[in-house]
Amino acid sequence: MQTLPLIQHLIDGQLVAGGSRSQEVFNPATGKAEKRLLLADKTTVEQAIASAHAAYPAWRATPPLKRARVMSKLKNLLEENAEAICALVTAEHGKVLSDSMGELQRGIENVEYASYAPELLKGEHSKNVGPAMDSWSEFQALGVTAGITPFNFPVMVPLWMWPMAIACGNTFVLKPSERDPSSALLVAQLALQAGLPPGVLNVVNGDKEAVDTLLTDKRVQAVSFVGSTPIAEYIYATGCANGKRVQALGGAKNHAVVMPDADVPNAVSALMGAAYGSCGERCMAIPLVVAVGDATADAVVAGLKVEIAKMKVGPGTDAANDMGPLVTQQHFNKVKGFVDQGVAEGATLVVDGRGVKVNGAEGGYFLGACLFDHVKPGMKIYQEEIFGPVLGVMRVKTLQEAMDLIDAHEYGNGTCIFTRDGEAARYFSDNILVGMVGVNVPLPVPVAYHSFGGWKRSLFGDLHAYGPDAVRFYTKRKTITQRWPSAGVREGAVFSFPTNR
Numbered sequence: 001m002q003t004l005p006l007i008q009h010l011i012d013g014q015l016v017a018g019g020s021r022s023q024e025v026f027n028p029a030t031g032k033a034e035k036r037l038l039l040a041d042k043t044t045v046e047q048a049i050a051s052a053h054a055a056y057p058a059w060r061a062t063p064p065l066k067r068a069r070v071m072s073k074l075k076n077l078l079e080e081n082a083e084a085i086c087a088l089v090t091a092e093h094g095k096v097l098s099d100s101m102g103e104l105q106r107g108i109e110n111v112e113y114a115s116y117a118p119e120l121l122k123g124e125h126s127k128n129v130g131p132a133m134d135s136w137s138e139f140q141a142l143g144v145t146a147g148i149t150p151f152n153f154p155v156m157v158p159l160w161m162w163p164m165a166i167a168c169g170n171t172f173v174l175k176p177s178e179r180d181p182s183s184a185l186l187v188a189q190l191a192l193q194a195g196l197p198p199g200v201l202n203v204v205n206g207d208k209e210a211v212d213t214l215l216t217d218k219r220v221q222a223v224s225f226v227g228s229t230p231i232a233e234y235i236y237a238t239g240c241a242n243g244k245r246v247q248a249l250g251g252a253k254n255h256a257v258v259m260p261d262a263d264v265p266n267a268v269s270a271l272m273g274a275a276y277g278s279c280g281e282r283c284m285a286i287p288l289v290v291a292v293g294d295a296t297a298d299a300v301v302a303g304l305k306v307e308i309a310k311m312k313v314g315p316g317t318d319a320a321n322d323m324g325p326l327v328t329q330q331h332f333n334k335v336k337g338f339v340d341q342g343v344a345e346g347a348t349l350v351v352d353g354r355g356v357k358v359n360g361a362e363g364g365y366f367l368g369a370c371l372f373d374h375v376k377p378g379m380k381i382y383q384e385e386i387f388g389p390v391l392g393v394m395r396v397k398t399l400q401e402a403m404d405l406i407d408a409h410e411y412g413n414g415t416c417i418f419t420r421d422g423e424a425a426r427y428f429s430d431n432i433l434v435g436m437v438g439v440n441v442p443l444p445v446p447v448a449y450h451s452f453g454g455w456k457r458s459l460f461g462d463l464h465a466y467g468p469d470a471v472r473f474y475t476k477r478k479t480i481t482q483r484w485p486s487a488g489v490r491e492g493a494v495f496s497f498p499t500n501r
Contacts, residue, residue: 004036007181009044009205010188012051013198018044019206023178028094028325029315031363035092037178040206045173045213048202052144052171053219055199060141060169064118067167071115073194074163078108081190085183089154090316092180094324094365095278097316100155107159109448110466114163120471121168130500133483139475141169142221142245146214148235149184150227151177151327152281152387158184160452161224162201164470170221173202173214179327181205215239222474224465225249226283228385229411229457236460247473248460249453251385252283252413256442257290257402257428258300259419266440267418268303274442275391276311276369279323280335283458284414284436284443287386288375289393290402297395301350301373304391308351308369314358325365326388332365335388339370342381342392348373353389377405385411399424407433413454416442435459 007025008015019041024033040048059067078085086100095103123138147161154177162172176184181203188203204210214220215238222245225235229250239246256274258267274286291297316324326332336354343349353368367389375382375392382392396402406415416438417428425439435454438444446452446467453464463469485491 004033007035007037007185007205009038009040009048010185010201010203011044011048012202013192016044016047018047018204025092025179025181026328027091028327029317029361029364031329031365035182037181037205039178040204040210042209042213045204045206045210046217048173048204049144049214049217049219051199051202052173055197056141056143056171059166059171059197059200062169064121064167064169067169068115068117070191070195071111071117071163071167074191074196075108075111075115077190077194078104078111078187081186085155085186088183088186089180090324092182093151093154093327095281095316096321096324097319099278100316103153103156106445106448107156110156110159111163113448113467114167117167120468121475129481130483130498132485133481135479135481137477137479139168139471140478142474142476143170144173144219145170145222145224145474146173146175146220147224148175148211148214148227149177149225151179152278152283154180155183155187157226158187160226160466160470164466165222165224165474166196166200168471168474170474171200173204173220175204175206175210175214178205178207211235212238215244216242218242220244222246223248224473226465232460233457245473246461247463247465249283249465250458250460251411252285252454252458253288253383253385253409253411254284254286254414254416255288255290255402255406255409256286256415257399257406257417258292258296259399259417259421259424260293260296261420262296262418263420264296264299264303268300268307270418270440270442271300271304271391272307272311276308276323276389279326279367280389281327281387282443284445285387286416286442287391288382289391290405291393291395292399292402293397294395297373297393301371301393304371304393305351308371311369313356313366313368315361315364323369323389325361326367327365329365331387332367335367335386335390338381338384338386338388339390342372342375342379342390345376345379345381347375347379347381347392377408383409399428403428403432410457411454412456413458414438414444416440416444435464
């Protein structure tokens with residue numbers, strides 16, 4: 001029997017074999033196990049936390065400019081090693097290589113933003129707030145911070161977290177998804193090559209035992225998370241109960257509104273990528289189209305049918321393919337079950353991707369693009385996050401009816417509107433109860449110098465991910481008021497509250 005390559009942990013700058021349990025890591029395009037992953041136990045995670053805790057004082061004292069230079073070197077190394085990183089993403093996640101490259105590029109942009117740390121960490125200063133008295137505020141690091149990241153963006157989401165946390169002077173323990181961990185580990189090793197001292201960034205692979213250790217250990221000051229809403233809620237409640245600052249991004253059910261005046265062919269093209277890109281495994285994917293008017297809905301459905309027929313499904317390593325497999329057999333069964341449920345609940349299955357076959361990759365977890373029409377709010381395929389290549393079309397009569405649907409949904413991550421009407425777009429953007437809005441843009445993912453996050457049950461915590469909010473999340477403000485009395489001046493005690501009068 002062939003021995004599978006072993007994926008270890010990265011602790012204090014060294015690869016470490018920790019934990020007695022392990023699991024296989026599969027290539028979703030073949031359905032075959034290609035690696036074995038060690039799952040960290042409590043002791044292993046505590047070893048990583050101890051390493052980060054020991055590295056913190058010296059790293060906090062490192063000038064922000066020197067920390068920023070590490071980020072600049074890392075950016076170059078990520079670009080130089082892009083092919084190797086993306087090959088790992090595609091091999092373990094399944095997404096097509098061009099999508100892996102796009103993911104990495106968005107992650108690199110966050111590293112680039114973190115390299116601006118000297119500017120971002122500048123405080124505020126006021127001279128003479130009182131007689132011979134000055135006041136200023138500064139942003140200080142928290143200590144040991146941690147990140148728990150999902151399978152769908154194994155490179156980008158970790159790069160949302162630890163580069164800014166580390167640039168702000170913290171140390172970090174990353175727990176990537178156990179389904180596709182290799183790319184995050186390689187990136188962390190490149191960070192060491194860029195000059196990051198051992199212990200500043202540690203990577204532990206694991207499951208709930210590792211997560212719970214991070215959430216309860218008193219040395220961990222803050223936790224960032226991206227994943228499903230039930231787990232986000234658990235992370236938030238448990239972390240807060242243990243005195244930590246927590247930022248937990250949860251699930252989504254993003255609606256795309258198509259107005260009667262929209263450029264339907266362009267909208268259809270945009271919806272194809274937004275619904276079926278990365279096999280629908282994106283928290284910003286569009287799983288629902290809300291068409292205003294039956295004529296609009298008919299045109300959208302007709303256009304989608306034509307475009308879906310052109311799609312090529314197969315291994316992500318083939319540049320000719322538009323969509324790869326789902327990440328695991330378990331997830332394939334779950335998504336297929338949603339399609340079965342949609343049919344049972346009475347939605348019209350216009351395109352059925354359940355029978356797709358990929359020659360030469362019969363063991364892969366391939367599900368073709370699925371398209372439903374006449375989806376209703378009470379249906380399971382409307383209410384729950386599917387996280388697969390399943391797009392549903394709903395029909396309403398007015399924009400306000402569409403907005404009422406969106407506002408009533410428990411999730412509020414992203415949404416978009418397709419229209420030529422500036423007034424309608426402005427009204428929609430201003431009033432919709434969703435955190436990220438696109439106007440003729442189907443995936444309104446903010447660039448690195450803005451911040452990412454939803455509303456309602458799509459986000460637990462007050463601050464969004466990356467961008468300016470990341471600086472606030474990974475630092476605490478300290479305000480200092482200072483006075484140097486003139487030599488020889490002696491003042492009596494003052495018992496009233498101090499004012500500037």
